[in-house]
Amino acid sequence: MAVRVEYFGIRHHGPGSARRLVEALDALKPTDVLVEGPADLSDQLPLLVDEGMVPPVALLAYSKDAPERASFWPFAVFSPEYQAVAWAVEHSVPVRFIDLPVAWRFPPEEDASEGANADEVVRSPSQGGGLSFSQRIARDPIGVLADAAGYEDGESWWRDVIEENPDTGPIFAAVADAMAALRESEADVPQLEAAREAHMRLEIAKSAKSAQGPVAVVCGAWHVPALKTKHAAAADKALLKNPPKARIVATWAPWTSPRLAFASGYGAGVAAPGWCKHLWQARGKDQGTVWIGKIARALRAEGQMVSTASLIETERLAVGLAAVRGRPQPGFEEFREAVIATLLFGDPLLWRVVERRILLGNAVGAIPDTVTAAPLLEDLQRQQKQARLKPEALEKVLSLDLRSQAGLFRSTLLHRLNALGVRWGQLTDAGRSRGTFRERWVLEWDPEYAVQLVENLIYGTTIQRAASGRLMALMKGADALGQLADLTFSAMTSQLPEAAQRGIDRLADRAGETSDCLELLGALPGLADVMRYGKARRMNAGQIADLFVRIGIQGALSTRYASRNLDEEAARAFRTALQQADSAIRLAEADDLTDTWMSALEAMVTDGKAARLVMGGAARLLYEADGMTPDEAVALLGRMLSPGTAPADAAAFFEGFFEGAGQRLLYDAGLRESVDRWMTSLDGDVFVEYLPVFRRVFSALDKTEKTRLLDALLRGTHRSSTRVLVPEAEAIWPDHFAALTKILAGGASHD
C-alpha cells in the first residue's frame, strides 16, 4: 500500500468516540476520509453539513418499487460519523461511504430481514427487543463490554475505562485490540457481514492506491480487526458477485432524539441520547454540575420544589456513590440514584416523569427545503393517481358510496391519512344515526401535510403501515375507554385489521381495570360505531359485541352509586353520558344488555337517591323506551314537582326530564297538565329564579311549536284547564297598557 491507512473504530453515536475522533483527525490530517455507510449514497454526504440540516437527521433509502423496504442511517451531532463528515467538509477533504450499496440490504425474499445490520433500522414492529447475544455484540460491542463490567451505559464505561485511563495511549489502537479479542471467538461471520467487510476492504484499497496522503477510515469498532487483516482482493470480489438489483431512492428525513435510543427499536441506538448529547455539548466543562442543573430545571418545570442546597447534596452523593463503586467519576446511573435520593425523596415514580425528557431528549431534526420526496409522499402520489383524486388547495366536496370498490378505496385512503394526522379530507356527516355506507368528505390540501407525512415516516414507509403504526402507538398511550373505542373505530374505517385488533385487546384490558361509571358509559357510543361498522363490512364483529355487552353491563351496574351525590356540573355530565349511552345501546340492538340497562334506569328513578337532574334524565329515557306507562310518568312528574319537594330539586328533575325534549309537552296532555300545575304553583320569586331552566327547556321549540304549545294550554280540551282568553280584552287593555308603560318607564329610570 502506498500510503498510511488509519482505522478509527468508533462507537456509533458515542460522544466520547466523536471527541477523540475529531482530535485524531486534526492530528492525522488525512487527505481522504472513508466512512462506514452505503457506498452508493456518498453523493448525499455534502448535504449532511448543509446549513439547513439540523441533526438528528437520518439518511433514508428505499426501493423505488417497494417503498416499504427502507433503511435509515441516523446521524446526531454527537455521532462520530457526523463529526467525521463535518471535519472532512470543513477541511475540503474528499469524504465518501464505503459500505455495501443499499440494494444488498433488501434481500429478494420478504422474510430475510435477519440480515439487518448495525447502523440500520428496518422498520418492522417486532424488531428491537429480542436480540440474541451475538447480534447485540456485533451491534454495540462497547455496550456489551460495559454491560459485562456492570455499567448500564456504554458511554460511562468508555469514559471511565478508555478516556479517563491515566495512561493516555493510542485509544483507537486499544479499542481495536479489544475488538480483536472479542472477535477471536466468533465462529462464523454471517454472509452479509462478510460481504460488507469485503466491500469496505476493497474500497479502502482503492483509496489507498490513489490517495496523496494518509487515509482515515471511520467505522464501527467491531469491523476494525476484519478490515485490518489482509484478504486476497480476488476472494473479496468473489463475495460481491451478483449484486442484487433494485432501484434505490435516497433522501434525508428529520429524525427525533428519542428514536436514537436503543429502546425505540433502533439496533445501533444508545441507552440515553439525552445524556450523549449532554456529554457532547458539555465536553471539557463541568459535566456533572451542568447535568444536575438540567435535571433540576426539568423537575421544577414539573412543579417539584428543588432547592439549590439540595443540588449540592445531589452532586456530593453522586460523587460518593461513584467512589463506593470504584469509578473515577459519576455517570448517569450515579446521578440518577443521587437525584432520586436527594431531590425526589426516594420516589422513583417522580423520576420517571422527567426521565424521558432528560434521557431521551425531545430534539427534532430539520432538513433543508431543497431535499424532497419521502416514501410516504410518493406512496400518497401513487394512491392519489389510483384513486383519481388530485390534491387541490380549494375546498371540494366528495360523496362516496362505500359499496363500490372505488368508493371504498378512496374512503380508506382518506381515513388512513386522517389517522396519520393529515386532514386532507374532513368527514362532514359523521352523524351516528345515518346509514353506514355513505360518506361525505370535504377535501382541501395544505402543503403543510407533506411535512406531516415525512414526520410520520417513523411509523412506516407506506401509508398503510404508517397509519397502522401511528394508531397503535396512540392506543398504547390512551387509557380512557372512550378514546380507545374511537381509535379502534378509526382503525376499522382505515381497514387496518392489526391496529383494530390491538385496539380491541386494549379495550378489553382497560375494561377490566376501570370501574369508573362515566368512563364505561363514555365508551359505549364509540363501541356501537365499531360494531355497526363491523357488521356493515362483514368483519368479525362478535368479539366487539361481547365487549360492548360486557362494558355496558359494567356501566349499567355502576350507575346506581355513581349517580348519587353529584354537584350540578357533574350531574349534567352524567346525564349527557347516560343519554349517549342509551342511544348507543338502542342503536347496537344488543338484546342481552337492554334488560340490565332498563333496570339500571329504573333503579335510578325509583330509589330516590340519584341526583335529581340525572333522575329526570333516566325517567325520560325510561318513558321513551316504554319502560314506564304514561300514567306512571304523570304520577312521577306530579310527585317530583309537587309542593312538598324543594323547588331546586323539582327544577333539576324538570330540567333533566325535558331538556332537549320540549316537544313532548305538545303531544302529551297528561305530562303537560302536571307541568302546568307545578309551574303555576310556583311563587313569583321562585318562578323568576327558574326562568333560565325554563328557557333552556323551551328554547328548543321553534316559533310554531311554541304557538301550538300555548294553544294547547289555552284552548285545551282538558276540563281542568282554567285559563281562557278574556272575551272583552279590548275594554281592559288600556289599564294594562298603562300599568305596563309604568313598569317599563320605571325600569328605564334605573339605568
Place this chain on the structure above:
Amino acid sequence: MTDKLRLPAEEIYGAELKALMATDKAHKPKGWAMSPQAAVTYLMGGKAGKTTITPKYVGNRRLIETAVATLATDRALLLLGVPGTAKSWVSEHIAAAVSGDSTRVIQCTAGTDENQVRYSWNYAQLLAKGPSREALVPTPLFRSMEEGKICRLEELTRMGSDVQDTLITVLSEKMLPIPELNDAVYATRGFNVIATANDRDKGVNELSAALKRRFNVVVLPLPEDMDEEIAIVSKRVGEMAAALELPAPKNVGEEVARVLAIFRELRGGETLDGKATLKSPSGSLSTAEAIAVMVGGLSHAAFFNGGELSADGLAAPVLGAIVKDPVQDKAVLEEYLETVLKSRRNYSDYYSALTDLI
C-alpha cells in the same frame, strides 16, 4: 445457644464483621469501622478473605450503595417503604457495619417527646446541684453524637411533627444545643442518623419539608421478582423456625411458593400470567407478612396438626393477612377466589379452605 431471644446484629455476625475489617484495604472514612465498600459487601454478601459473607439484604444492590454512600457524605439517611420491606433490618445492619454498634435506637411513637430525643434531667441531681452536665441524662442520640456512632430512629413518622423537628439542628449543624447550661454537644466524626419510616400507614405524621430536605431518602421496594421473594421468605422462615425450635416439614418450600403466588397476585392487581386484572385489598401484603403467615402456619402444624403443614392450617393466617377491612377486602378476596383460584386445580385445597373460612 443463648437464652436471649435475639442478639444485636454485630454479635450474631461478629465473625463476618471481623473478617471484613481484617481484609478491608479501601479508604475508611474517619469514625467508621470499615470502608463503605466493605459495608456494602456486608449487606449484600460476598467474600472477605476466606470467610463467606451471607447476604443480609436480598434485592437491588444500587439501593444499598446509595444508602451507604449517603452516610459517607455525612448526610442523614431515611429508609422509606411500606411495612415489611426490611427497613429496620437494613438500618440495623448498616449501623452494625459502619459503627460496629447497632444498639443506639430511639423508638419513636406518638408519645415520644423532645426529652427522649435530646436529653432529660436527673431531677434529684438537678435539685441537689443545680443545672450541670452531671444532672443531664443523655439519650441515644446524645451519646451517639459524643461518641461518633450511628443513631437509629425507628418509625420516625410516628413521632409528632413538632418533636421530629428537634432533629433539624442536629442534622444540619451537627450539634445539639443545651441552652440550660449555655453549652452544646458537637458531634464527633462518625456520627450520623438512620431513620426508618413508612409513609402510607394509619397514624403517621407528615415529615416537615425542612426535615425531609435534610435526609437522603432511599425507598425499599417490595421484591419485584417472584423467585427473589421466595428466597427471602424461605430464608427468614428457616431462621425463625430454627430460633423458635419449630420442626420444618418437607413441603415448606412448596407452600411458600403457593402462598406467595396468592400474595403477589393480590398485591400486584393482576394474575401472574398477566391475563386478568384483579382488585387489590387494602393491606400491603408485604414480604414480612408472608413470613409471619408461614411461621404461624409452621407453629400450627407443629403443635396442632401433627407436624403436617397444610392449606387448612395456612388458610387462617392467609385470610388474616388479606382481610384487613372486613367489608371491602372480603369482597376482593371472594372475587379472587371465584374468578381465579376456583379454576386452578393445584390450588383447590386453598380454595376450599379459604371459602370455608370466609
